[in-house]
Amino acid sequence: MTLLADILTYNKTFVANKEYKAYSATKVPAKKAVLVTCMDTRLQDLSTKALGFNNGDLKVVKNAGAMITHPYGSTMRSILVGIYALGAEEIIIMGHKDCGMGNIDVESVMKTMADRGIDNHVFELLQYSGIDVAHFLKGFDDVYDNVRHNVQMIYDHPLFDGQVPVHGLVIDPHTGELELIHNGYDKLN
Ligand SMILES: [Zn+2]
Structure with a gap:
């Protein structure tokens, strides 16, 4: 069996047993936040669970390294759409230690x-x-610098109105422990 065949077989049972009911949520994030983090496998669930979030609580944008590589790329677009179309009132940029993009x-x-x-x-x-x-x-040389750089890219963006706090965090992918790099409340007007 291929992975795709496994997925499609599993999915039939998942839907038939109405297991989707456990994940029922609306399009608008309940905790009104966007989380940008890395696609690292260790963060698949840890990136939300270690922060106290459940399904439906926030918009999660993932890519290699939790990087905003371009001011008009898809990550920045997701952040802006989150704010202006989906009611996000906080942005969290969360890099992690031992990131593959830190030493690619x-x-x-x-x-x-x-x-x-x-x-x-x-x-x-x-x-x-x-x-x-x-x-x-x-990727980047230093995860802390990368998080600071991403936070600054949002603050500097011409389409960002400065009314939403942008927080910077670094997570330990083994323990889930967070380090606060930037407290977005400090920078609100
Ligand atoms: Zn990573």
């Missing part, structure tokens, strides 16, 4: 791409078009 070996990733058939030509063509693949893949 870009050269090794590019070598794997090449080994799997991505022609060297493609890298050159992208470079010529202004896309440096090494830079595109690069």
Whole structure:
């Protein structure tokens, strides 16, 4: 059985047994918050449970490294939509210790791409078009700096009205312990 076949088989039973009832929620986050965090497997449930949130409490945006890589990319759009369309009144940026994006070996990733058939030509063509693949893949050197940088990117965004606190946290992926990096209430007008 493939993973997809397992998923589809399991899903039939899940729906038939009405197990979805345990997850009933509305589109609007009950705790009126957006959480941006990493796609790390250890944070799959821990990222909400360690903060005291349940299903339906908040909007969760996940990507590799909990990074806002571009002011007009999908992560920033999710944050802005959360605020202006879905009633979010707090933003939480949460990086984590031992993050894969904190020490990603870009050269090794590019070598794997090449080994799997991505022609060297493609890298050159992208470079010529202004896309440096090494830079595109690069994560960050320090998780604390990364969280501070992301928080600042939101504060500096032309479409952010400054009326929503932006908090910065770092979580330990083993214990769930939080470190407060930035208290968003300190910066409200
Ligand atoms: Zn991570």
